[in-house]
Each structure stands twice: as C-alpha cells, then as structure tokens.
Amino acid sequence: MSNLTAPVATAIRKKLSSNLNVLHLDILNDSYMHNVPKGAETHFKVVVVSDQFNGLSLIKRHRIIHDLLKDELQNGVHALSIEAKTPDQWDPKDVPEKSPPCKGGFGL
C-alpha cells in the first residue's frame, strides 16, 4: 500500500520496523469492521515478532509498542490490537487472531 492510500498504516509500519528488530510484521486495518467511513484508518491490529521481546512480560511488550505509536494513538487511531511475540513463540503458519466485532461504542 502506498503512502497516498494508507498514510497511518505506512507510518505504523515504518515506526515499528525501524525501532524494533522485527522478524515478522503484520499491519491489519480492521476499520472496516466498525462504524467509520470507508477507507478510514481508525482500528488496527499489529502482529510483531521480535527478539527484543525475549524475557519481557506481555504488558511490557505492549507498552513498548504503545510508546512507539504514541502519536498515532493520540491522533485518530481508536483501537490497537497487539500480538507481540518472540521468534520462539512465532510460527510462520500462524494466522492472526481475528478481532472481535464492534458493538457500537465509539472512540478509544
């Protein structure tokens, strides 16, 4: 996807890949599942596999990602689902857990 069509997804990819030693990175735009305009970039899921998560609790891994994506979370990204795995925990055949359906509440 180009910068023109998905600037937020592109920024997320850039920030995560340049700050974490990622072995695998998936950025999924789940916005279509929610009550937002077509093409919106409000709800994301990221799958991040990095050896930098070795020995870190899930909460610490999430905090690292929250911190890297602070600007996005403050400016328009309402939901961010995270799968943060170490290379040992990751199987290339893994399919990301599907995000639950929206139930109507709006905002972060």
Add this chain to the structure above:
Amino acid sequence: MTLFKMNVINKSNLMIRNAVAFAKFSTLKSAEEIKQLIDKNKVVLFMKGVPEEPKCGFSNAVVQILRMHGVTYDSYDVLKDESLRQGIKEYSKWPTVPQVFINGELIGGCDIMLSMHQSGDLIEELQKAGIKSALLEQKDTKGSN
C-alpha cells in the same frame, strides 16, 4: 464609562478563563479517586458498556473470559463518565480500554487477557490473588470422576 465597560469585559473574560480551566481540570479523575475504585475489589474492569451489555467487541471479549473463569468483579463504564475515560488512561499509562486490574495491578487489555486465558497463565494470576478459577474447578471435578 469606557473604563467601566472595559472592566466588565475583563472581568467576564477572567470568569470564562476560570471556567475553562475548571472544565479541563474536572475532565480528569484524579489518580487517588481511581486508585480507590481499583482497590475496592480484587478484580476490577474498566470497560465500554456494562457486563450485561458491552458496547465494544474488545470489552465484550474480556467479560466473556472473566465469566468463563467464574470471576466476580467490579466494572466501570467509561462511556458514562468522560473524566473516568481519560483518567484511567492517564492513571495506568495505557492508551486503550478495556483495562483489567487484579489486586491493584494492571494486567492488560483484551489481547493480554485472551493470551493469558489461552496459555493458562490467567488461572495462575487469579490464584495469586486468592481466586480459584471456575475452569480449574471443572478440571478437578473431571479428574476425580
């Protein structure tokens, strides 16, 4: 006369500024107020909607997980209270809702709860807080049969 008018305008400006400052201040629940809520029960959930009717898929998933483990908990609807919605994020330095606290400590949101549920770590975490998961009881019953 002009001076009087200016005074009135200045005074009303000041009143508006004060009102704005107060509104900003009051849109955030203090850390102390939030800590009191969190300390009221061993398991506390901040969510969108109520357990009987969650207003967000992520909140709903957490409610279902806690239900499976037979956990009793306090829940607070952030959609009902903007000061709580902003306050809880500030308190825990966690940008999203839902948020689950066990024994006063932030465990995480939907992803972490789901992951801990799948790995069995949630049973252990509850045990640390002196809560026996209903899933463990089911296993015990099955084991003794």
